[in-house]
Amino acid sequence: MLAIDVTELFFSYSETSVLEDVSFSVEEKEFVAIFGPNGGGKTTLLQLLMGFLKPARGKIHLFGKAPKLIRQCIGWVPQNFHFDRHFPISVQEVVLGGRLSLGGWRYTSADRKAVKASLERVGMEKTLHAPFASLSGGQQQRVLIARALVSNPSLLLLDEPTSGVDHVAEKEIYALLGELRKEMTILMVTHDLNRAVESVDRLICVQKSVTQMPKEKVCEHFALGLYHSKETT
Numbered sequence: 001m002l003a004i005d006v007t008e009l010f011f012s013y014s015e016t017s018v019l020e021d022v023s024f025s026v027e028e029k030e031f032v033a034i035f036g037p038n039g040g041g042k043t044t045l046l047q048l049l050m051g052f053l054k055p056a057r058g059k060i061h062l063f064g065k066a067p068k069l070i071r072q073c074i075g076w077v078p079q080n081f082h083f084d085r086h087f088p089i090s091v092q093e094v095v096l097g098g099r100l101s102l103g104g105w106r107y108t109s110a111d112r113k114a115v116k117a118s119l120e121r122v123g124m125e126k127t128l129h130a131p132f133a134s135l136s137g138g139q140q141q142r143v144l145i146a147r148a149l150v151s152n153p154s155l156l157l158l159d160e161p162t163s164g165v166d167h168v169a170e171k172e173i174y175a176l177l178g179e180l181r182k183e184m185t186i187l188m189v190t191h192d193l194n195r196a197v198e199s200v201d202r203l204i205c206v207q208k209s210v211t212q213m214p215k216e217k218v219c220e221h222f223a224l225g226l227y228h229s230k231e232t233t
């Protein structure tokens with residue numbers, strides 16, 4: 001079964017058309033990178049996959065079902081995680097937030113256990129009680145990945161998980177994703193194509209429409225700073 005199956009999808013924010021006639025699919029356990037210019041519609045596409053936005057036209061199926069019905073099987077690492085720097089939210093509380101999608105109103109001991117297991121998976125278990133704001137950018141990203149993993153997702157969606165982190169942290173995040181890909185389907189938005197090309201199975205360019213590209217072609221075009229495919233030049 002396909003993990004993601006999108007057909008003839010259209011989406012606009014009121015007057016602004018953002019995605020037009022988008023069709024693509026992702027196999028189970030594939031690791032796919034999404035790239036494209038700023039404002040190209042990458043985050044919007046992830047939000048449609050999460051069922052947070054509704055397509056104007058077209059269909060989205062995740063593991064054969066509508067996004068809303070399967071949201072608890074999706075782990076999401078947002079592009080901007082908003083938290084109040086002056087309010088001391090702990091790492092544990094951040095990761096517990098990922099259990100809310102399972103529908104409970106109170107956290108149980110099973111939730112706390114899952115939080116610990118999830119932090120262990122990303123190598124951040126020692127920070128359980130640390131204030132989230134006290135962590136480095138790379139550590140915060142790993143905690144956010146733990147938050148996405150805490151509901152045991154089959155599909156992991158990451159929106160620029162390595163933006164603003166240093167090279168060491170970036171390498172660690174890729175190593176972690178390299179492990180996670182054995183167990184789940186991963187779709188990751190990134191601007192760092194050189195690194196992505198080394199790690200992913202396939203790349204998809206989102207610029208209003210979607211173009212699937214073989215890795216070799218992306219390399220060549222990234223070097224030129226272009227976002228369109230060869231046929232259109």
Ligand SMILES: Nc1ncnc2c1ncn2[C@@H]1O[C@H](COP(=O)(O)OP(=O)(O)OP(=O)(O)O)[C@@H](O)[C@H]1O
Nearest residue numbers: 013016018036037038039040041042043044045079
């Ligand atoms: N909530 C919104 N209301 C109206 N327009 C929006 C909204 N969110 C995004 N847009 C517009 O939709 C377009 C696509 O935005 P989106 O955030 O999906 O792009 P992106 O590819 O993720 O960009 P970036 O690389 O900067 O993260 C942009 O023109 C943006 O200004």
Ligand SMILES: [Mg+2]
Nearest residue numbers: 042043044079
């Ligand atoms: Mg974005």
